[in-house]
Amino acid sequence: xxxxxxxxxxxxxxGKVVRLLRGDPACQxxxxxxxxxxxxxWLEEGARWxxxxxxxxxxxxxxxxxxxxxDAILKMARAYCPPRFVQFGGGVRTLAMIEQVLQTGVExxxxxxxxxxxxxxxxxxxxxxxxxxxxxxxxxxAGRVAVEGWRSTLSxxxxxxxxxxxxxxVETLIYTDISRDGTQTGCNVVAxxxxxxxxxxxxxxxxxxxSLSDISAARRADLAGVIVGRALYEGCFRLSQALEDCDAxxxxxxxxxC
Numbered sequence: 474x475x476x477x478x479x480x481x482x483x484x485x486x487x488g489k490v491v492r493l494l495r496g497d498p499a500c501q502x503x504x505x506x507x508x509x510x511x512x513x514x515w516l517e518e519g520a521r522w523x524x525x526x527x528x529x530x531x532x533x534x535x536x537x538x539x540x541x542x543x544d545a546i547l548k549m550a551r552a553y554c555p556p557r558f559v560q561f562g563g564g565v566r567t568l569a570m571i572e573q574v575l576q577t578g579v580e581x582x583x584x585x586x587x588x589x590x591x592x593x594x595x596x597x598x599x600x601x602x603x604x605x606x607x608x609x610x611x612x613x614x615a616g617r618v619a620v621e622g623w624r625s626t627l628s629x630x631x632x633x634x635x636x637x638x639x640x641x642x643v644e645t646l647i648y649t650d651i652s653r654d655g656t657q658t659g660c661n662v663v664a665x666x667x668x669x670x671x672x673x674x675x676x677x678x679x680x681x682x683x684s685l686s687d688i689s690a691a692r693r694a695d696l697a698g699v700i701v702g703r704a705l706y707e708g709c710f711r712l713s714q715a716l717e718d719c720d721a722x723x724x725x726x727x728x729x730x731c
Contacts, residue, residue, distance in 0.1 A: 478698035479688060479715045480524035480560070480677070481515040481705055483508060483546065485539040487529060492703045494655040496612075496623040498532065504706045509545035515705075516549060518712040522558045522580075523550060524700050530564020531585070531622040539563075540577070547578045562610060571598055575606060583647060585610040586620040588638055589627060596641035608645035608677075609638045611668065614652065623651055631664065632671040639672040645697065646674045653681030655703050660687050666694050688715050 494500035562583025588609035679700035
């Protein structure tokens with residue numbers, strides 16, 4: 474894989490940086506009330522991309538000011554030369570919302586419920602904004618796709634939905650094993666590779682990263698990247714170590730995409 478990206482995650486809830494356990498809002502750990510400082514931390518350690526999630530949007534709680542936090546994060550990313558990039562998801566479910574988010578300076582919007590429930594809308598998003606500006610999140614619980622903040626489950630498998638979305642023009646898929654998300658029990662490389670094989674899409678792996686070996690495994694499996702959350706916040710390793718490990722593995726980073 475010539476382009477492999479490690480994405481530090483910044484999950485926002487009510488203006489704070491948090492992590493959830495398996496997506497459960499009742500099992501929340503708060504790490505900071507200053508998202509911009511967290512962004513600065515990851516950028517200083519060498520992040521090329523930040524993965525930002527609006528949990529309030531995902532849960533349908535739009536009254537909380539996470540767009541203000543997003544703006545602060547974007548200002549941090551733009552301060553670098555060359556600028557760093559932000560991919561953003563959570564509650565983005567219409568074409569108008571995609572346009573609004575992209576206009577803030579976000580490089581790529583991640584579609585979850587919208588992509589899972591309407592391949593036609595996903596195709597229209599790709600047509601309107603370009604395949605490089607749109608990704609689809611495939612959040613999987615017990616082999617099936619979960620939507621609406623992971624509170625509902627569809628009948629589709631990851632491979633079924635992934636094939637439909639790639640046929641609609643989506644190129645980047647984010648695979649999350651919900652059972653492992655936030656657990657630090659190791660990521661599901663096998664399932665992510667199966668999705669990549671079934672779709673020929675560029676798959677980013679998320680959920681369960683616990684060590685540098687998880688990141689190395691994802692890189693060696695020719696995945697497009699990996700999203701890291703709790704393991705960084707808990708100090709299991711430093712982001713700079715993960716990036717150095719990738720460089721040692723002769724992985725090169727592309728500033729135009731992961």
